[in-house]
Amino acid sequence: MNEINRKVLKHYQIRKTRKQKEEFRKFLVDELKQYGCMDYVKEYDEVVSYFTIGPSIGKEEEVTHLVKQVSMDKLLMESDGIEAVKWAIDNDDYIVALKNEIAMVASLKNQSYSEVERILDQNFSKLIKK
Template sequence: MHDAHYHYSKEINQLQNEYGIYGICNVANKEEYEIVNRHNLFYSCGVHPWNANLDTLESMLPLLKQASIIGEIGMDSVWCDVNLEIQKEVFEKQLQLAKEWDKPVILHTKGQEKTILDLIRKYPNTYVVHWYGCMDYVKEYDEVVSYFTIGPSIGKEEEVTHLVKQVSIDKLLMESDGIEAVKWAIDSDNYIAALKNEITQVAQLKNKTHSEVESILDQNFSKLIKK
């Protein structure tokens, strides 16, 4: 199994070691970078829209340059009230850098799906859309992005189930988004059960066996991290 997008916790780190799970740990500040560096974790790094300001971007540039993947970055008008013009400026600057440095990008798209779609069309790259929660623009995103991570709410949240139905299994990845997100999504903090449920749900929707789906999703993840 893999976890293509998660936020660090000791519990997740222990379980990943125990179950042999590979993942991409999100880094949004210097403190989180020190944690992943200490534990030698594979990570992505970016200025999250909730923290978007130009000073933060400037201070994070050395860490972005070191990272293999840029993200999660994007825009959000649902869960935060940071000025959208500032969010857009910080987001686009990071898109430019990712394109210049030839690094894949993990996208956060909450409430700003159309704006983000228009921007990423300007900067062709390897894009991973994290936990897409919108019924609209799935076809349009599918035309320009490489992968979609499956939110742990699959089976409960219509938007996630709709996405999996519409997108080829060769473009799907697993994610937890961290323990707090798992709790929010499935009313449980069972990290392993959340990942296994994603495989089970995809198997049902794609008419494949659990082992077939797990193998395909892991192959997708391997392709991403080799880029």
């Protein structure tokens, strides 16, 4: 683990208030997205509540790697916007993109489509109740 990631994890560990932890989690998620830290998924997994995946699953190695590494109860889906949907699936059909994401997760996790859909819905429900 590089020095920056050590500092990030140490900083998180000394933070005490819920608000500070939430702010820091947002910072970590932004860092993960910006730098694609595939080598540090397990370290980030210790300090973030959820990871979001977009329509580029199966197309971008980082997203596919993340899904393989993180447990189902920590995954959320997002579209990344219509332009990302167009780029990822060569189509601007939002529903097709979401169904494709679920199917890809199901394949990577060796679970049924309906089970993955149920778990993702459950994760989202938990998130909005916080």
